[in-house]
Amino acid sequence: MLLIENITKTFFPGTVNERVALNDVSLQLNTGDFVTVIGSNGAGKSTLLNMISGKLPIDSGDLSIDGSSVKRMPDYARAAYVGRVFQDPMAGTAPDLSIEQNLALALRRGKRRGLAWGVTHKRREFFREELLSLELGLENRLKARVGLLSGGQRQALSLLMASFTQPRILLLDEHTAALDPQRAELVTTLTESIVAKHHLTTLMVTHNMEQALRLGNRLIMMHEGQIILDVDAERKATMTVPDLLAEFAKIKGASLDDRALLG
Amino acid sequence: MNAALELGLLYGIMALGVYLTFRILNFPDLTVDGSFTTGAAVAASLIINGVPAPLATLAGAASGAVAGLVTGVLYTKGRIDGLLAGILTMIALWSINLRIMGKSNLPLLREDTLMTPLRDAGLLGGAWSILLFAVAALVIKFAIDWFLSTDLGLSIQATGNNEQMIRSLGVNTHRTTILTLAISNGLVALCGALIAQYQGFADVSMGIGLILVGLASVIVGQAVFGRRNIFLASLAVIGGAVIYRLVIFFALGAGLNPNDMKLISALLVVAALLLPRWGFLKRIPSLRQMRSAAAVKPNYVKAN
Ligand SMILES: Nc1ncnc2c1ncn2[C@@H]1O[C@H](COP(=O)(O)OP(=O)(O)OP(=O)(O)O)[C@@H](O)[C@H]1O
Ligand SMILES: [Mg+2]
Numbered sequence: 001m002l003l004i005e006n007i008t009k010t011f012f013p014g015t016v017n018e019r020v021a022l023n024d025v026s027l028q029l030n031t032g033d034f035v036t037v038i039g040s041n042g043a044g045k046s047t048l049l050n051m052i053s054g055k056l057p058i059d060s061g062d063l064s065i066d067g068s069s070v071k072r073m074p075d076y077a078r079a080a081y082v083g084r085v086f087q088d089p090m091a092g093t094a095p096d097l098s099i100e101q102n103l104a105l106a107l108r109r110g111k112r113r114g115l116a117w118g119v120t121h122k123r124r125e126f127f128r129e130e131l132l133s134l135e136l137g138l139e140n141r142l143k144a145r146v147g148l149l150s151g152g153q154r155q156a157l158s159l160l161m162a163s164f165t166q167p168r169i170l171l172l173d174e175h176t177a178a179l180d181p182q183r184a185e186l187v188t189t190l191t192e193s194i195v196a197k198h199h200l201t202t203l204m205v206t207h208n209m210e211q212a213l214r215l216g217n218r219l220i221m222m223h224e225g226q227i228i229l230d231v232d233a234e235r236k237a238t239m240t241v242p243d244l245l246a247e248f249a250k251i252k253g254a255s256l257d258d259r260a261l262l263g
Numbered sequence: 264m265n266a267a268l269e270l271g272l273l274y275g276i277m278a279l280g281v282y283l284t285f286r287i288l289n290f291p292d293l294t295v296d297g298s299f300t301t302g303a304a305v306a307a308s309l310i311i312n313g314v315p316a317p318l319a320t321l322a323g324a325a326s327g328a329v330a331g332l333v334t335g336v337l338y339t340k341g342r343i344d345g346l347l348a349g350i351l352t353m354i355a356l357w358s359i360n361l362r363i364m365g366k367s368n369l370p371l372l373r374e375d376t377l378m379t380p381l382r383d384a385g386l387l388g389g390a391w392s393i394l395l396f397a398v399a400a401l402v403i404k405f406a407i408d409w410f411l412s413t414d415l416g417l418s419i420q421a422t423g424n425n426e427q428m429i430r431s432l433g434v435n436t437h438r439t440t441i442l443t444l445a446i447s448n449g450l451v452a453l454c455g456a457l458i459a460q461y462q463g464f465a466d467v468s469m470g471i472g473l474i475l476v477g478l479a480s481v482i483v484g485q486a487v488f489g490r491r492n493i494f495l496a497s498l499a500v501i502g503g504a505v506i507y508r509l510v511i512f513f514a515l516g517a518g519l520n521p522n523d524m525k526l527i528s529a530l531l532v533v534a535a536l537l538l539p540r541w542g543f544l545k546r547i548p549s550l551r552q553m554r555s556a557a558a559v560k561p562n563y564v565k566a567n
Contacts (some may be wrong), residue, residue, distance in 0.1 A: 053431065079433035092431075094424040097417070105417050110433045113414040161432070 001201060002029040002052070002169055007061035009047055009225075021047040023225035024061070029169075029203070034195055036212040037205045038244075039222035045205045048222070049171045052203070054078040065168055080110025083162035083200075085155070085175040092158030095147030099138060099157065102146050103127045106161035130164050133197075134190060152183030156190055163194045170195065172204040188215070209241045221248060228252070265388045267512035271505030272396035273457050274476065276403055278484070278504040279497060280450030281477030286485075286496065287411065288443045289423040293349030294334045295451045295477060297356030298327040299470035302452025304363040307371055307465035316377045320456045327452020328445040330356060335441030360467050367467040369459075376460035403450065404497045411493050419443050451477075475528040480504040482535040507531070 009022040021044045029035060037045050050056040051063060054075035063071050065081050086092050093102050104118040104127075124142060131139040134156050138149075146154060155175060163170055172191065176184035192215060195202050206212050212219055219236050221229035221244075228251050231239065277299065284292040306323035310316055330352055337348035361367065378387065386392045410416045421429035422439040430436055451473075459465040484503020490496035507528075514527055 074435075076430045076433050076435045079431055084431050086427075086431075091425070092428055094421045094428055096424045097420060101417055101420075104414070105421055105429065105434075106432055108414050108418075108433070113418050113434065115410070115413045115415060118412055118414050118417040 001031045001066055002027075003062075003064045003067075004028070004048075004052070005062045005064075007048075007051055007063065008059050009044075009051060009056070010059055013059075020225050022051065025225070025227055026061075027220070027227060029201055031201055032199045033218055034200075034202045034216035035204070035218045035220060036216045037203060037220050037222060038207070038209060038212045042224075043222040044225040045222055046173055047225075049084075049173050049203065049205065052169065053082050053084050053171055079167075081168040082171060083109070083165070083167035083169070084171040085158045085162045085173070087174040087177050089151040089155040089158070089178055092161065093146045093154050095145065097146060098143045099131070099146055099149075100124060100127055100142040102157065102161060103130070103164075107165060109165045109167065130160055133193070134160060150183075152179050152186060155179060155183075155187050159187065159190055159194060163198060163200060166198045166200065168201060170200045170202040172202065174205050174207060177207065191215075209244055213239055213241065213244065223248075223252065264509075264512060265390075265393060267508040268393050268505060269388070269396050269461070270458075271508035272393065272400045272501065273454060273461060274480070274508065275400040275501035275504035276457070277451045277454035277473065278477050278480035278500045279400075279403060279407055280447040280454070281474070282481050282497060282500045283407070283443055283447040283450070285478065285481060286490075287420055287423050288440065288447075290338075290440070290444070291346050291349070292331075292334060292444060292447065293346060293474055294330055294352045294356075294444070294448050295474050296470045296472065297353035297360070298330040298448040298452045299455035299458075299473050300360045300465070300467060301330055301356055301363070302327045302455030303459035303465040303469060304360045304369070304455075304467070305452075306456035307369040307459050308363055308365070310371060310374050310376060310460075311369060316375060316379075316460065320377060320453065320460070323456030324449045324453035327455070328449035330452070331444035331446070331448030332441055334448070335437075335444040338444075339437035339440055357467070364465060364467060369465045370463065371460060371465070372463050376463075377457065378460045378463075400501050404501060407497055408493050415439075472525045472528060475525070475532055476504075476507060479528050479531040479535070480507050483507060483531060486535060 004025060004027040007022055007025045008020070011017070011019045011021055025044070025048065037048070039045050047056070051058050054070070054073060054077075058071055062069055070078055070081070094105070097105070100119045100123075104123060107123065127142060128139045131142075136153055136156055138153065138157065146157065149157065155178075159175065175191075176187045179187060188211065191204070194200070202216070204216065213236060217233040217236070219229075219231040220227050229247055277295070281292075281295060284290045302323035304323075305326045306319045309319035309322055314322070334348045334352045337343045337351060338345050341348070343351070381387045381392050381395070386395075411420060418429055418434045419439045419442070422434065422436045422443070426436050455470065458469070480503035481500050482503070483506055484499040484501070485496060487506065488495060488499035488502050490499055510531070511524055511527065514523070515521065519527070
């Protein structure tokens, strides 16, 4: 359903700062795939997600969703297919708007926005129900400004906003990295249940290898702009973190400890 | 005093336009100095050429919307800095306004304007006309409140609040930005058209420094009345415009002359900007916060 063919992305080409972020990357995702993505700092993980969401233009190669190329589609148009949660908990919500207004904005993903009321009684009931599943008590604070919420609450809300319209693809870029361990765990659990509930095709970047092995049905490892390892569900189920590190060392012909990979 | 109230309520319409760009969109739009006069110029020349006043007034508003659209296109499609885009349109409008008017001042004294019935009935300067102007300003205020609560209006609010987020939810922020600038300058031009009819002439320099009047109204109004929600915030803007006129009225009464008023406006805005920094009057919305948001914005636009 998501097909990435030979994508290359170079920043500042032809200058001393030239940096190949993606080097001839190909990847195919099937509907319902939940892929975790790991790799050292600067491996190109975020750039790959930025290519898919359309935030940055592709240099060469092609990218198609459900069989049609979206390469030339601007980010806001691609949003009809792609839901996204950013690493920064502040990035995914509008702080001065209320919880229900933020949800109303997310509800119209990829649809025309006209002069109908943003928050209606019917929508409010739906929001309440959806917020209930977060188990954070936000269903009783529909009119609260989102800026008043904690980072974890905002990230949980962002996750809901990115996913509850069931986009074709869900992109998660280290979306728990800025949270304390307890809140990170909460958002991870929510991620699992939301992805399972809607059978979302998901790409999740994480620096936590244990988590990368535990979640999803597929794992890819990136290094210097390339996908160097692609682990399917079966193998992933039996893999351990040391296995993963050994695999990395084998491919790169060097021995690296957990720290280096974790960045 | 009554005239000051009338003027304050009329200028409240302009302040609502400024509120839309400065507060909602987080965009420092300087087009208003030009578009205010454009509204007045278009309405005045049409009235002089025999067009019915209501139609001429609407045409004035529409011409202001076009000016806002130009600034919006320069900023989004042309990737010109927001402040500069507004200045460019404002300066260009000076020549255009003179072309429209044919000379620098158009008197409307013997023409049939929207104010003629009020004047003939002897209502101007009295309680009834104040009430009428208040109703007019409130109708526009409620229309804006409603608009901002619609799906489209919410996406405009989000454009000013978190552009990256609303793009990731599928909104073309170039379009929302252009639309808001057009509506804002449409309101400003509508105000210009009404002021020209109220004072009985359009003058090419009537818009100079107006942006400060708008800013002062928004900042002072929201400092006094608060801005907890859209309803209060827009009401405060009208209140601020009235307060501003009253300040001017008393300043004139105290012996200052009309040419000192630009200085008064500037001092009002500076005071509103500095006071929160010293820790008191916490309710004064921080313009500095807004400025940094506006400074960050072009990056998002350029990234696309
Ligand atoms: N917008 C940009 N402009 C210039 N260079 C960029 C940009 N985005 C990424 N890069 C460069 O591209 C390379 C890949 O960066 P990317 O952010 O994709 O890595 P990453 O795998 O997400 O790393 P991290 O784990 O640190 O998030 C890096 O060298 C980075 O400096
Ligand atoms: Mg990254």
